[in-house]
Amino acid sequence: MEFIDLKRQYQYLKQDIDKNIDDVINSTGFILGDKVEQFETELADFVNRKYAITCSDGTAALQLIYMAYGIGAGDVVFCPDMTFIASIEPACLLGATPVFCDIEKDSYNIDPDSLERQINYVIEEGKLRPRAIVAVDFLGNPADFSRLRQIAEKYQLLLIEDAAQGMGASYRGAKCCSCSEIAATSFFPSKPLGCYGDGGAVFTDDENIDKIIRSLRVHGKGKTKYDNVRIGINSRLDAIQAAVLLPKLHVLEEEIAKRQKIARTYSENLGQYLKCPVINKECISAYAQYVVVAESEEQRTTILETLKENCIPTILYYPTPMHLLPVFEGNETYGEKFENAVWYSKQSFGIPFSPYISEEEQMLVIKMIQSVFVK
Numbered sequence: 001m002e003f004i005d006l007k008r009q010y011q012y013l014k015q016d017i018d019k020n021i022d023d024v025i026n027s028t029g030f031i032l033g034d035k036v037e038q039f040e041t042e043l044a045d046f047v048n049r050k051y052a053i054t055c056s057d058g059t060a061a062l063q064l065i066y067m068a069y070g071i072g073a074g075d076v077v078f079c080p081d082m083t084f085i086a087s088i089e090p091a092c093l094l095g096a097t098p099v100f101c102d103i104e105k106d107s108y109n110i111d112p113d114s115l116e117r118q119i120n121y122v123i124e125e126g127k128l129r130p131r132a133i134v135a136v137d138f139l140g141n142p143a144d145f146s147r148l149r150q151i152a153e154k155y156q157l158l159l160i161e162d163a164a165q166g167m168g169a170s171y172r173g174a175k176c177c178s179c180s181e182i183a184a185t186s187f188f189p190s191k192p193l194g195c196y197g198d199g200g201a202v203f204t205d206d207e208n209i210d211k212i213i214r215s216l217r218v219h220g221k222g223k224t225k226y227d228n229v230r231i232g233i234n235s236r237l238d239a240i241q242a243a244v245l246l247p248k249l250h251v252l253e254e255e256i257a258k259r260q261k262i263a264r265t266y267s268e269n270l271g272q273y274l275k276c277p278v279i280n281k282e283c284i285s286a287y288a289q290y291v292v293v294a295e296s297e298e299q300r301t302t303i304l305e306t307l308k309e310n311c312i313p314t315i316l317y318y319p320t321p322m323h324l325l326p327v328f329e330g331n332e333t334y335g336e337k338f339e340n341a342v343w344y345s346k347q348s349f350g351i352p353f354s355p356y357i358s359e360e361e362q363m364l365v366i367k368m369i370q371s372v373f374v375k
């Protein structure tokens, strides 16, 4: 059994994907070009934003955002303690300081109360300038954007949506990638909209930011590539990736609907034994991963061993909260205990999930987990 079944998805879309790849090879336009432009237009429409700017990967998308807004030394970026390092890594690279916030016990997204506490500590200390919040749609579950927007406005911070895991999800009718001033996503193969390599995109409604990011992704180009007006990076999407992404985008809504059904089956059958995902009111999760939380670390170990013995793949997503990563050792935590992030990291695990998992496979996963509880 695959953890995420990309082979079946390819079989389903093979004709379109193969034809598109052929077109690119025959055109010999391998970087940016027509297919990328078509994908950007359709993608912007899909999430209801004016501009989608594709780039080399999700980390670069976040870097382009931090660069476009001039975030750097002396600035603080507030980040959930439970995420992938890429949410904050490019800001650190540019000299900014990360300040981590605990997560909510139900949604596993940034806890707005912890965020506001951390903002006030930074203001009181007076050494650094609060600049931005990076809110992650963790596991595909939209963050609490209503409260986050209020906090961003109150403290005049840039609210960045890291929707690397949230493509296809929605918050109160708004598609993820359109829930804040600016957003980033990733097309890493296992993401809800994944390509066959690396890829990413930035989303904005601001014409000026769109122009800056288009310049930044091609070495800070001006009117041409050799008329550079700023220091940028090389971060473009390959045409072959756009060729793969277009057919996948066309079935994304259909896949999101399937994800809801599969998640419901897991929750109905496992909810009495394990903590199953809690989706915020009026939200639809993209279920980038289906993660459950055991009652204890020991119980998790027993379940993981049982699943392994039965060749069922699992993943710890993620095993270490940001504040405990060696790279952030010694960073100021302002007394925050990160109780929820630590609890989540010790007791959670992901189980096989994709729109293409078969009923038999899903039932086997359920049966094996239940066998730990019902002797």
Ligand SMILES: Cc1ncc(COP(=O)(O)O)c(C=O)c1O
Binding pocket: 057, 058, 059, 060, 083, 084, 086, 087, 136, 162, 164, 165, 185, 186, 187, 188, 198, 199, 200
């Ligand atoms: C929350 C989050 N942010 C950013 C990224 C970075 O995306 P990429 O791997 O495409 O650079 C990822 C990908 O794993 C992610 O999960």
